[in-house]
Amino acid sequence: MPLSFYKMHANGDDFVIVDARTAQVPITEHLARKMGDRNRGVGFNQLALLRACDDADAQVLFWNADGSPLDTCGSATRGAADILMRESDTSSVVLRTNRGRLTCTRTATDEISVSMGQPMLDWAEIPLARELDTASLPIAGNPAAVSMGNPHCTYFVDDLTAVDVAAVGPALEKNLLFPARTNVHFVQVINRQHIRLRIWERGGGVPQGSGSCSCGAAVNGIRRGLLDDVVRVECDGGSVTVQWDGVGAVMLTGPVEMLFSGKLAEGFLNR
Structure with missing residues (x-):
């Protein structure tokens, strides 16, 4: 039978949601990779x-466009929450990830906030491949590392426009210090409440934005003493707000938008 889906985005960070609450939908790495193909899939x-x-109101599982699974996605979590809130006419849901x-x-301005859990700071x-101070890694550029359920490596730079993210990102993603590979951030601090962020995403290239990367970048900036506990994170596609008190869960707030719904043909699913 055809597979139904929703296509959504959060400031250009696009994602697909498949609702399998009432039916078995066998998502495999192969199918996720086919669906993620921008020329032959969705x-x-x-x-x-x-x-x-x-x-919880639902469980949510995630895959990257290359078919690899991941534990967290701030943008798609907010999209799933938006769907469920509209469906049940409520302003709050709990998702199991x-x-x-x-x-x-849901905020008063129709944005979606999600408590992303505590950042993981231990090597x-x-x-990491060995025990290190995660706030200051022994790599050229002195980045910091954190996990939000997926690994993040943050570089703080003076001029973001001088960084060719697509050229340097792939090698940094696969640095031997990160046995599970890593998302790579390049951050320019505008002021203590505002950063500009560009991303090389593990398994995904250069996105317009990323919820979990925005969280990781803000957390590392707060750990370094560069930022206050509420930060506007400006990505290529738009801005989100990240809040962290240095101890508890990270709060991510930003918009999501439904683009369209559709069905994948049986022929596509059987190839």
Whole structure:
């Protein structure tokens, strides 16, 4: 039978959501990669699968466009929450992800906030290949590392326009210090409440934005003492707000937008 889906984006960070709460939908790495192809599939940065869940409004699983699974996606989590809130006419839902139960709320300006959980700062949790100070890695450029359920490596630069993200990102993603590869951030601090961010995304190239990368970049800036605890993160596609008190969960807030819904033909699914 055809596979139904929603196509959404958050400031240009596009994703597809498949609702499997009432039917078995066998998403595999192969199918996720086919769907993520921007020429022969739907195209997305991430794919999210909604499943029924006993202790939350739904469970959400994620894949990158290259078919690889991941534990978290701030943009697609907000998109899933938006769908469920509109469906139930509520302003709050709880989603079960591999990061645990995440509470999502709708703001007065119709943005979606999600509590992304505590950042993981220990070298083994990120993970790194060996024990190191994760706030200052022994790599050229002195980046910092953190995990939001996926690994992040943050470089702070004076001039973001001077960085060719697509040229330097792939090698940094595969640095041997990151056995599971890493997302790579390049951050220019505008002031203590505002950063400009460009991203090389693990398994996805250069996106217009990323919720989890925005969180990781802000967390590393706060750890370095460069930023206050509420930060506007400006990406190529638009801005989100990240809040972290240095101890608890990271709060991510930003817009999401429904683009269209559709069905994948059986012929596509069987190839």
